[in-house]
Amino acid sequence: MNNFTKISVILLLFLSFYANAQDEKPKAISVTGDMGVWYEYYGLDRSPESSIPNFYHPRKPWNTLRFSFNPNISVGKWSIPFNFNFSALQNNFVTPVAPGKQSVWQFLTNPANNFGISPKIGSTEILLGTQTLHYSDLSTGDVGVFGYGVNLAPGKFRFRFFNGVSQRPVNYVAPTLVPPNPGIVGAYQRNQYMAQVGMEKEGKYFVGFNLVKATDKINSLTSIPLPPIEPQQNVIVSFVAKATTGDGWNYYFEVGQSYHTTDLNTPLSNVAVPDFKPFLRARTATNKDNALMLGIAKKGSDWEIGGKFNYYGAGYFTAGYPFMNNDRMEYLANTRFNAWKKKINVVASIGQRFGNLSLLSGPNVTKQLIANINVFTQFSDRFSLNTSFNNFGFNAADISGYKSVSNELSINPSYTWTNTKMSNLISATYTWSKYDETIIIPPSVTKNNTQTLLVLYVPTVFSAKLNPDFSVLWFRNTAPAINLTLLTATAGVNWKIDTKFKLKGQLQYNLTTTSPFTANKNILITSGYDWALYKKLTWQMLITINVYKYGTELPGSSLIPLYTGNPGYLESSVRTGLLYRF
Amino acid sequence: MKKYYLLIAVVFLVARVSQAQITLNLALNSRPQAHLSDWGNPVNGVMIISYSQGAIQIDPAIKLKTTLLDQNGSVVGVSNVGAERVYLLKPGVNQFSIADALQLQNLMLFGGAKIQLQRTGRLAAGQYQLMIEITNTAGDLVLTKQGKPFYVTSYQLPILMQPADGAGLDAHIAQSIITFRWTALVPHQEIQVYRVQVFEILPGQTPMQAFRGNRPLVDEEAIRGATQFIWHPNLAMVDTTANKKFIWTVQTFDSDGLPVPTEDANTQGRSEPAIFNIVNQQGTVDKNKNDQIKQ
Numbered sequence: 001m002n003n004f005t006k007i008s009v010i011l012l013l014f015l016s017f018y019a020n021a022q023d024e025k026p027k028a029i030s031v032t033g034d035m036g037v038w039y040e041y042y043g044l045d046r047s048p049e050s051s052i053p054n055f056y057h058p059r060k061p062w063n064t065l066r067f068s069f070n071p072n073i074s075v076g077k078w079s080i081p082f083n084f085n086f087s088a089l090q091n092n093f094v095t096p097v098a099p100g101k102q103s104v105w106q107f108l109t110n111p112a113n114n115f116g117i118s119p120k121i122g123s124t125e126i127l128l129g130t131q132t133l134h135y136s137d138l139s140t141g142d143v144g145v146f147g148y149g150v151n152l153a154p155g156k157f158r159f160r161f162f163n164g165v166s167q168r169p170v171n172y173v174a175p176t177l178v179p180p181n182p183g184i185v186g187a188y189q190r191n192q193y194m195a196q197v198g199m200e201k202e203g204k205y206f207v208g209f210n211l212v213k214a215t216d217k218i219n220s221l222t223s224i225p226l227p228p229i230e231p232q233q234n235v236i237v238s239f240v241a242k243a244t245t246g247d248g249w250n251y252y253f254e255v256g257q258s259y260h261t262t263d264l265n266t267p268l269s270n271v272a273v274p275d276f277k278p279f280l281r282a283r284t285a286t287n288k289d290n291a292l293m294l295g296i297a298k299k300g301s302d303w304e305i306g307g308k309f310n311y312y313g314a315g316y317f318t319a320g321y322p323f324m325n326n327d328r329m330e331y332l333a334n335t336r337f338n339a340w341k342k343k344i345n346v347v348a349s350i351g352q353r354f355g356n357l358s359l360l361s362g363p364n365v366t367k368q369l370i371a372n373i374n375v376f377t378q379f380s381d382r383f384s385l386n387t388s389f390n391n392f393g394f395n396a397a398d399i400s401g402y403k404s405v406s407n408e409l410s411i412n413p414s415y416t417w418t419n420t421k422m423s424n425l426i427s428a429t430y431t432w433s434k435y436d437e438t439i440i441i442p443p444s445v446t447k448n449n450t451q452t453l454l455v456l457y458v459p460t461v462f463s464a465k466l467n468p469d470f471s472v473l474w475f476r477n478t479a480p481a482i483n484l485t486l487l488t489a490t491a492g493v494n495w496k497i498d499t500k501f502k503l504k505g506q507l508q509y510n511l512t513t514t515s516p517f518t519a520n521k522n523i524l525i526t527s528g529y530d531w532a533l534y535k536k537l538t539w540q541m542l543i544t545i546n547v548y549k550y551g552t553e554l555p556g557s558s559l560i561p562l563y564t565g566n567p568g569y570l571e572s573s574v575r576t577g578l579l580y581r582f
Numbered sequence: 583m584k585k586y587y588l589l590i591a592v593v594f595l596v597a598r599v600s601q602a603q604i605t606l607n608l609a610l611n612s613r614p615q616a617h618l619s620d621w622g623n624p625v626n627g628v629m630i631i632s633y634s635q636g637a638i639q640i641d642p643a644i645k646l647k648t649t650l651l652d653q654n655g656s657v658v659g660v661s662n663v664g665a666e667r668v669y670l671l672k673p674g675v676n677q678f679s680i681a682d683a684l685q686l687q688n689l690m691l692f693g694g695a696k697i698q699l700q701r702t703g704r705l706a707a708g709q710y711q712l713m714i715e716i717t718n719t720a721g722d723l724v725l726t727k728q729g730k731p732f733y734v735t736s737y738q739l740p741i742l743m744q745p746a747d748g749a750g751l752d753a754h755i756a757q758s759i760i761t762f763r764w765t766a767l768v769p770h771q772e773i774q775v776y777r778v779q780v781f782e783i784l785p786g787q788t789p790m791q792a793f794r795g796n797r798p799l800v801d802e803e804a805i806r807g808a809t810q811f812i813w814h815p816n817l818a819m820v821d822t823t824a825n826k827k828f829i830w831t832v833q834t835f836d837s838d839g840l841p842v843p844t845e846d847a848n849t850q851g852r853s854e855p856a857i858f859n860i861v862n863q864q865g866t867v868d869k870n871k872n873d874q875i876k877q
Contacts, residue, residue, distance in 0.1 A: 038785060059799050068786045085786040091797040093779075094852065112795020114788075132788050142790050167848065187848055227623045228615070228847040260845065262703060266619045269687035272700045284686040285619030289701045315702040317845040323831075325739060325854045326845065353741070358698065359706050360616075360736040361768045368741070368765065392743055398769035404809065406743070406763060429752065435763065435810060439770070448810060454755055471754045477761075477812060484812065488758045492820055506820060510758060524757075526818040544818045571816075575824055577785070 033071040033081070036579040040064040043572040051559040055550075056569050061091050071582050079120045083130075086113035096170040096184050109146045109168035109189075123153035133162055135196050136240040138256035138291050139210035140320025145192050153200070158208060160196040165189055166319060169220040188231045189220035192319060198240075205243040210256075212236040213279055214319030218264060230263035234319045235279045250306075252295035260317040261286040289315030291326075303337035314358035328355045332370070340377075348373040355397070362397035369393045386412040401440030408433040425458040448479040468493045483515035500532040518551035528575075536581045546571040603640045604671070605632045608714055610680055610730040616737075616843060617703045622681035629678040631716065633671035642671040644725065645717050648685050650695075651729075653709035659691035663721045683714050705734045707769070737842045738768040739853045740776070740809070740832050747856035756860055757819035762811045764832050764853065767842065775835040776804045778811040779852075783827040789857050793829045800830075819860045831855040 042060040069084035090097050091112065098106045108115060108129075115129040127133070127149040134141030147164015172186030191214065198208020216231035238256035243249075259276050263285040273286045280286070290313050297306030314327035332351030338344065355366035374388040388410045396402035414427040433450040456471040473488040492506040508524040528542035549568040556563030607630040614626040633642060645668055648661040665688050669676075691699050698706055715727040744763040745751060751760065762778055780800040783792040804811040819825045831852045834842045841851030 061797055066784060066786075070786070092795055093781075093797050093801070094850075095794045095848075110795060111791060114786075114791060132790070143794065144788065144791055185850070227625070228620065228843055230620075230847065232846065262617055262845070263619055266622070266681075267687050271687060271689065272691075272696075272703075283619070285617065285703060287701055287703045313701060315845075319846070322846050323849055323852060323854045325741060327738060355741070356738050356768055358702060360698065360702060360704055361707055361738045363707075366738070366765075366768055394743075394765045396766055396768050396770045397738075400770045402766055402770035404766065429755070433761075437766075437809065446808075450761065452755060452759075454752065456754060473755060473758055475755075475759050479810075486759055486814075490754065490820075504821060506818065508757070510814075510816070512814065522816060524816055524818070526821065528821065528823070530823075540823050542818060542821060542824050546816045548816070577823070
């Protein structure tokens with residue numbers, strides 16, 4: 001099916017649905033949700049403006065303009081939610097930018113854009129345009145797919161189907177030295193089918209099968225990417241079961257099997273992996289592997305306890321979660337409970353992760369310990385204390401004997417005192433962090449210590465419209481060849497001029513010292529307002545200016561051409577948005 | 583006696599002439615791509631078979647017999663003799679890809695290697711030898727052979743550790759400094775290139791939409807080999823309208839400066855991303871606290 005046909009099918013489905021909606025007796029129409037436009041200007045002035053090396057790069061596009069249109073139109077029994085948010089400009093980075101001007105199809109299927117409509121009546125939901133559909137944790141649910149589909153829920157039965165494009169086609173462009181151009185890696189169009197058949201009783205249980213098939217369209221490009229980017233095919237079958245009992249038990253189980261052809265140009269072959277007819281014909285580049293997830297939790301009135309176990313085989317791949325790390329197994333136990341008349345709240349977890357189970361990347365399994373505990377105590381109306389500790393350790397699988405251990409302890413007391421006229425809040429946060437890396441071959445130990453101290457004071461005068469806050473931050477990081485100290489002082493204010501208009505501002509001064517150099521200094525000025533123009537229309541504005549001056553860390557004499565004095569830059573941004581609530 | 587010497591010399595000469603007609607040169611990259619199915623790519627090398635018509639005609643129809651051995655010399659896999667393809671050599675140079683030499687579609691692997699190939703399309707990391715024998719079509723006469731050692735390296739990408747997925751960072755600290763940590767690439771390499779990439783999730787966007795569609799606020803290389811990066815955001819975070827939610831990842835490059843190969847090459851060596859939120863922003867927590875106090 002070509003792109004024109006796909007768009008036509010989507011429009012046809014929508015129009016037929018709209019025609020059905022018209023058959024209903026005229027009923028009250030209600031619209032909820034919002035729509036808006038959002039713009040950001042970014043500016044950068046360097047001193048000197050150009051130099052070798054270029055000491056600071058712009059970190060945002062000069063102009064960003066985004067539109068959102070999210071009304072939910074209700075006509076009688078019909079509900080038609082829209083989820084549009086998009087930008088006419090391309091700023092893609094992780095996925096390739098379409099060379100030149102993007103075509104209509106590339107614009108619609110650009111992962112930065114979302115054009116979704118999901119009309120629903122009773123237990124029937126039609127899905128059109130961009131949808132991010134979470135079928136399960138091992139099948140699909142991460143990336144947006146542009147296409148069409150349906151969700152049906154007759155009685156206890158559940159049927160879901162969707163067909164669309166999860167990766168837009170982008171032609172390969174070779175890099176050039178003159179003019180300097182890094183080129184474009186390119187990407188095949190990825191078509192994705194997904195289906196779910198199951199049974200559900202809301203709030204009680206769900207059991208179902210998922211089937212997801214993703215295929216890269218080989219002829220979707222006129223200039224194909226270079227290896228290792230090859231056209232792929234992926235089929236996932238998973239079975240998922242969830243249950244909740246009346247006495248607070250929750251269970252989760254999912255098992256999945258993936259068939260993944262990493263290169264559709266390779267010859268057909270049944271030697272390693274058999275065909276999975278009618279969904280996939282095996283090739284020499286086809287792998288087959290499994291994954292498993294188990295979870296159990298019990299919830300009481302004041303407590304909760306749970307455990308989970310995940311296993312992802314080394315060859316388990318799903319196009320529904322393309323960035324998922326595989327070849328690992330992990331278990332985690334967690335708990336949350338209140339004590340001492342609900343004045344103490346404890347959240348804790350401990351778990352272990354094992355990697356390289358296949359031994360593909362070395363002779364041993366990698367091991368990782370993860371432990372966290374957070375204790376919050378409300379000693380009195382005035383005084384509370386939050387303490388947290390987390391630890392993670394990692395042992396590599398290879399002969400280098402690489403090992404890293406991180407320990408972090410954080411203490412955060414808060415004190416509030418109030419009289420009839422005002423309240424005062426003073427809060428401090430101290431964090432001590434130790435991160436050590438050890439290698440046996442060649443022998444080396446890297447000790448990395450970090451301390452952070454934040455003190456915050458917030459006075460609030462009840463009768464005043466103006467509320468300030470003040471904070472001081474000290475940060476220190478020491479490691480071999482690094483001795484970094486940061487000192488920050490911040491003052492902020494909120495000024496509620498009337499019920500419709502609120503001004504806000506902040507001034508921050510930073511001193512960043514990397515020994516043995518003198519400090520880099522910068523001032524961050526932020527100002528803005530929230531203005532309720534009308535009952536349903538609000539206008540937000542935020543202007544940020546960052547003036548940065550380097551110390552001896554970057555002397556002007558190190559630049560070409562030579563620059564007298566210390567280099568610096570002025571970075572500015574204006575962020576504004578109009579939001580209309582229906 | 584001289585007759586016998588002459589006969590032996592003729593036999594030897596015939597044999598030499600026969601051998602001289604087909605020569606094999608297996609130019610295999612000593613570190614080929616991890617997925618065996620990728621061995622058709624030129625980066626993995628090339629196999630050249632030269633065929634010259636001598637005084638004694640040798641049948642240009644040949645078969646290739648492939649044997650894969652581990653570092654102990656034990657056979658890991660061997661091609662299926664009955665199903666091997668028949669090649670008809672043309673006079674001169676005949677060029678083949680390494681995939682032709684490996685003939686994966688016809689390679690019978692044994693034991694653990696068979697399961698590894700089925701599950702991952704790769705061999706376990708280590709030293710191997712690829713042995714190619716050129717035989718007649720019956721497969722009973724070896725015309726020439728050559729073996730080449732190679733080393734398989736397979737990587738496991740770093741896992742993001744800090745900020746942990748879903749963590750909340752205090753706005754007053756985060757707008758000045760955020761520390762990122764991750765586990766090392768496996769197998770560990772001393773001089774490893776990691777690039778830290780941080781994306782703002784703009785209003786209305788899903789995390790993956792921001793990750794796949796936005797430009798990163800940070801795309802910087804960590805100190806070589808280090809698994810920590812300290813970012814000075816200098817962004818206005820104590821405000822609810824901006825910089826509320828971020829998604830970050832680490833992109834890992836191999837010693838050649840290329841993204842570390844993964845199951846889906848489109849991900850370009852990027853680890854599974856993690857999300858962090860900025861909390862204690864003015865107008866949310868602080869305002870709520872004040873409201874509670876007023877009540």
